[in-house]
Amino acid sequence: MVKKTIHEINARIRDGSVNVVTAEEMVNIVGELGPEGASREVDVVTTGTFGAMCSSGVWFNFGHSEPPIKMQKVWMNDVEAYTGVAAVDAYMGATQLSESQGMDYGGAHVIEDLLRGKSVDVHAISHGTDCYPRKVLDTSLSLDDMNQAIMINPRNAYQKYNAATNSSKQTIHTYMGSLLPRLGNVTYSGAGVLSPLSNDPEYLTIGTGTRIFLGGAQGYIVGQGTQHASAGMFGTLMVQGDLKKMSPDYIRAANFTGYGTSLYVGMGIPIPVLDERIAQATAVRDADITTSILDYSVPSRDRPVLRKVTYEELRSGHVELEGREVATSSLSSFKRARAIASELRDWISRGDFFVSMPVERLPGNTSSHAMKETEGVSFVSDIMSVSVVTIEKDASVYKAAKIIMETAFNHLPVVSKDNVLVGIVTAWDISKAVSQNKFDLVEDIMTRKVITARGDEQVAVVARRLDQHGVSALPVVNGGNHVVGIITSDDISKLFARRH
Incomplete structure (x- = not known):
C-alpha cells in the first residue's frame, strides 16, 4: 500500500524530482x-476548467478622496457596484448590467x-456626514490605482452541470445559451475528465485553504x-485571488443573448496523489x-429530465434524443481547460507552485433546497376568465365584429369544428378589415x-410572456389544445394591485 505525505511531495517539488501529470x-x-x-509513479495530478461562472466578482478598495466620501452608491463605467460596507470598498458582481x-x-x-490595463469611470454619491463630507465623486481609475482588487467568487467550479435543450416551438435564450426549437440542439458546460471536483469527488484534498490556479x-x-x-454530486467552491496578478487569457467577459453578462473564469486545482x-479517483473518464x-x-426550477447522458456522449458532438441525433455544443472551453492543467503542471514542475492540504474538508452530504415562499403563488387558472367566447374559423368577419360588440372581449380565439385552437382575432384585426372593406372569413384575417x-x-x-410578445391577452389551452379560458394583462394588473 502506498502512503505519501504532502511534505514529501513538496520536498520533491523543491529538488525538482516531482512527477506531475x-x-x-x-x-x-x-x-x-x-x-x-500509478500512486507510486505520480505525485500530483493537475485539473482545469474554463467556463462561465456567473457567481463571480471583485472587491475593490479605491482609497480615500479629498475631502473623503462614504460611498452610498458607486458606478464603474455606469455599472453599479455594491457599497453596503466601509466607505470606499465596493463589490462588482459579474452579472450586474450597465444602466x-x-x-x-x-x-x-x-x-x-481593468485587467487589460484600461481605466474605468467611477461615479459615486453620498448623503454626506461630518467625517465624510463629500457628496459627489467623479474620477477615472485603473487597476494600478486600486489599493486592492480581490476576486472573491461565491460559487465556481460546479462538480458537474446539467445539459440543456428546448422542446418548444420557438428559440429560447438562457444562461445555457440559445436553445433551438423542437430539440434542435443540446448545450452543456464543464471540463469532464479535467474537471477539478470530478477528480476528487470525496474532497480528500480539495477544501478550505487549498492553493489553486485562479x-x-x-x-x-x-x-x-x-x-x-x-x-447529489453538485459540489461548488468559493474561491479568492488577487485580480492584479491575473491574466486576461483566463478571465473573460461574455454576453449571453437574452440573459445578460457573465464572467469566464479559468481555474485549476492540483491533486496530490x-x-x-x-x-x-483521478483516473475518472468522460464516460464515467x-x-x-x-x-x-x-419555466420552472423543476425542469423535466429527458435523459441521462455521459460527458463522452456530449463531447462526441451529438446525442440521441427521442429517436434522432441532436447536435451538442459546449459553453465552456476544453482547449482552455487543457491549457490551464498543463500550465499548472509546469508551475509545479519548475518549483513555482507548492501543493497544500485543506485546513478543513468540504461537507460531503449537503443538499440545496428551494426557496421558501411566504406569499401565495398565483396560477393562471386562479385568475383567468373561463367564460371565454370563441369563434369558428369559417365564420364571417361581420359575425366576429358582432360578437366583440356584444361581449366584453377584445380577443376571440379561433377554433376548428372540433374546438381545437387554430388562431386568434382581435378588435384591431376586425377594424382593419372593415376599413379595407373585407368581410370574408375570419381565417383570412386571424x-x-x-x-x-x-x-x-x-x-x-x-406576465413575462405577454411582455415578451407585446400582446395583451393569451388563450388558455389544455393538453389537447382546446380553449379553456383566456388571461389578459388587465387580469394580471388587478392581481398585483390587490397584493399592494
Whole structure:
C-alpha cells in the first residue's frame, strides 16, 4: 500500500524530482499501471476548467478622496457596484448590467477592462456626514490605482452541470445559451475528465485553504460555494485571488443573448496523489461522468429530465434524443481547460507552485433546497376568465365584429369544428378589415401563430410572456389544445394591485 505525505511531495517539488501529470494523462497511467502503480509513479495530478461562472466578482478598495466620501452608491463605467460596507470598498458582481448599455455591458466587462490595463469611470454619491463630507465623486481609475482588487467568487467550479435543450416551438435564450426549437440542439458546460471536483469527488484534498490556479495566478479555496449540493454530486467552491496578478487569457467577459453578462473564469486545482484511493479517483473518464439533459422550455426550477447522458456522449458532438441525433455544443472551453492543467503542471514542475492540504474538508452530504415562499403563488387558472367566447374559423368577419360588440372581449380565439385552437382575432384585426372593406372569413384575417398559456402555469411566467410578445391577452389551452379560458394583462394588473 502506498502512503505519501504532502511534505514529501513538496520536498520533491523543491529538488525538482516531482512527477506531475494532467488528469487527462492520468487516465492512461492508471489504466496501464493500476491505482497502486500509478500512486507510486505520480505525485500530483493537475485539473482545469474554463467556463462561465456567473457567481463571480471583485472587491475593490479605491482609497480615500479629498475631502473623503462614504460611498452610498458607486458606478464603474455606469455599472453599479455594491457599497453596503466601509466607505470606499465596493463589490462588482459579474452579472450586474450597465444602466445605459443594458445587456451589452456589465460587471464582467468592467473586470476584464481593468485587467487589460484600461481605466474605468467611477461615479459615486453620498448623503454626506461630518467625517465624510463629500457628496459627489467623479474620477477615472485603473487597476494600478486600486489599493486592492480581490476576486472573491461565491460559487465556481460546479462538480458537474446539467445539459440543456428546448422542446418548444420557438428559440429560447438562457444562461445555457440559445436553445433551438423542437430539440434542435443540446448545450452543456464543464471540463469532464479535467474537471477539478470530478477528480476528487470525496474532497480528500480539495477544501478550505487549498492553493489553486485562479485566473492565471495563485489563489485559494475559501470553502464550500453557495448551493453546494455534494450529496447529489453538485459540489461548488468559493474561491479568492488577487485580480492584479491575473491574466486576461483566463478571465473573460461574455454576453449571453437574452440573459445578460457573465464572467469566464479559468481555474485549476492540483491533486496530490497521497495513496491509491486518490490515484483511482483521478483516473475518472468522460464516460464515467453523467449528467441530465433538461428541457428548458419549461419555466420552472423543476425542469423535466429527458435523459441521462455521459460527458463522452456530449463531447462526441451529438446525442440521441427521442429517436434522432441532436447536435451538442459546449459553453465552456476544453482547449482552455487543457491549457490551464498543463500550465499548472509546469508551475509545479519548475518549483513555482507548492501543493497544500485543506485546513478543513468540504461537507460531503449537503443538499440545496428551494426557496421558501411566504406569499401565495398565483396560477393562471386562479385568475383567468373561463367564460371565454370563441369563434369558428369559417365564420364571417361581420359575425366576429358582432360578437366583440356584444361581449366584453377584445380577443376571440379561433377554433376548428372540433374546438381545437387554430388562431386568434382581435378588435384591431376586425377594424382593419372593415376599413379595407373585407368581410370574408375570419381565417383570412386571424393570426395563426398563437401564443398561449396553460392553467397550471404561474402568473408571473405568463406576465413575462405577454411582455415578451407585446400582446395583451393569451388563450388558455389544455393538453389537447382546446380553449379553456383566456388571461389578459388587465387580469394580471388587478392581481398585483390587490397584493399592494
